[in-house]
Amino acid sequence: LDHLHTALPALKAAASRSNLLMVCASGNRSTTACTELAAADIPATTLTGGTTAWAGEGHTLQRPENSRAVWPMERQVRLAAGTLVLLGLAAGTRWRPARWLSAAIGGGLIFSAATNTCGMAAALAKLPHNQPRTTDLHATLQALQD
Numbered sequence: 120l121d122h123l124h125t126a127l128p129a130l131k132a133a134a135s136r137s138n139l140l141m142v143c144a145s146g147n148r149s150t151t152a153c154t155e156l157a158a159a160d161i162p163a164t165t166l167t168g169g170t171t172a173w174a175g176e177g178h179t180l181q182r183p184e185n186s187r188a189v190w191p192m193e194r195q196v197r198l199a200a201g202t203l204v205l206l207g208l209a210a211g212t213r214w215r216p217a218r219w220l221s222a223a224i225g226g227g228l229i230f231s232a233a234t235n236t237c238g239m240a241a242a243l244a245k246l247p248h249n250q251p252r253t254t255d256l257h258a259t260l261q262a263l264q265d
Contacts, residue, residue: 120148122256123155129260131161139163144170189248192240199239200224 120143123130133139139162141149146169156163166173174180190198207220231237243249 120152123152125256126260126263127156127159127161129263130156130163131159133263134161134163140166142166142170146172192243192249195243195249196237196239199243200228 130139134156139156141152141156141163142165143149143152146165146167149165149169153163153165168175170180203224204221207217207222207224210217211221227238231239
C-alpha cells in the first residue's frame with residue numbers, strides 16, 4: 120500500500136489482462152488500495168475480511184517458507200500483562216513491594232479499556248518481530264508484467 124503509486128502502471132497493465140484481487144490480513148488496507156486504484160481507473164476487488172476471515176472460514180493459506188507467524192497484538196498484550204501480573208504476585212511473596220507491579224498492570228488495563236488506547240501494545244509494536252517485513256517491490260512488479 121505504501122508503494123501503490125509506484126506500482127500503478129504495472130497494476131493497470133495487469134488489470135487489462137485479468138481481474139485484480141487486493142488482499143491483506145484484515146481487509147482494511149486492501150479496501151484502501153481498491154479505493155486508490157479506482158481513483159486511477161484501475162478496477163480491483165478486495166478479499167472481504169482479509170486472510171483472517173478466509174482462514175476463519177476453513178480455507179487454507181499458503182505462506183512463503185521464510186515467512187514468520189506473528190501473534191496478533193491483542194494476544195501479545197494478554198501474554199505480557201498476564202506474565203507481569205504473575206511475576207509481581209510471585210515476587211511479592213518474597214518482597215512485598217513487588218505486588219505493586221501487578222497493581223500497575225491492572226490499572227493500566229483499566230485505563231486501556233476506558234480510553235481505548237494501549238500503551239503496552241505501543242511498546243510491543245516496537246519489538247523487532249512486530250516490524251513489517253521488507254518486500255522486493257521490483258520483483259513484485261516484474262511478476263505482474265510476466
